[in-house]
Amino acid sequence: MNREITCTVCGETTLARPEPIYDGFKKTGEAFVCTACGARYASAEATPFTAGPQKPSLFTEADRPIFASIFDDTERQRSCCWCKHLVINPFEQRCGLSNRQTEATDLCEQFEKK
Numbered sequence: 757m758n759r760e761i762t763c764t765v766c767g768e769t770t771l772a773r774p775e776p777i778y779d780g781f782k783k784t785g786e787a788f789v790c791t792a793c794g795a796r797y798a799s800a801e802a803t804p805f806t807a808g809p810q811k812p813s814l815f816t817e818a819d820r821p822i823f824a825s826i827f828d829d830t831e832r833q834r835s836c837c838w839c840k841h842l843v844i845n846p847f848e849q850r851c852g853l854s855n856r857q858t859e860a861t862d863l864c865e866q867f868e869k870k
């Protein structure tokens with residue numbers, strides 16, 4: 757993918773750094789950041805690529821299974837099975853903080869590594 761841009765902020769012809777946009781844990785798109793001045797473009801369409809819009813590659817990103825973007829290593833570390841608040845008894849597993857039943861794969865705002 758050609759990431760060369762002519763930045764409308766600093767005027768440099770340089771490379772754009774892709775930056776994933778998340779809505780919760782779902783990747784909803786990609787922003788691009790000028791590597792020369794740090795200007796941020798909210799979408800591929802808004803980024804002044806020298807080669808024009810990068811729609812085909814954006815589709816490729818969006819078509820990737822959600823699984824891959826949610827369960828990368830750092831996210832998986834936040835799941836309840838790694839959390840010190842998880843209480844397991846013979847009948848259920850629940851969160852000791854919210855007292856709600858939980859799944860080992862749940863991701864939690866109050867996560868604390870055990």
Ligand SMILES: [Zn+2]
Nearest residue numbers: 763766790793
């Ligand atoms: Zn720039």
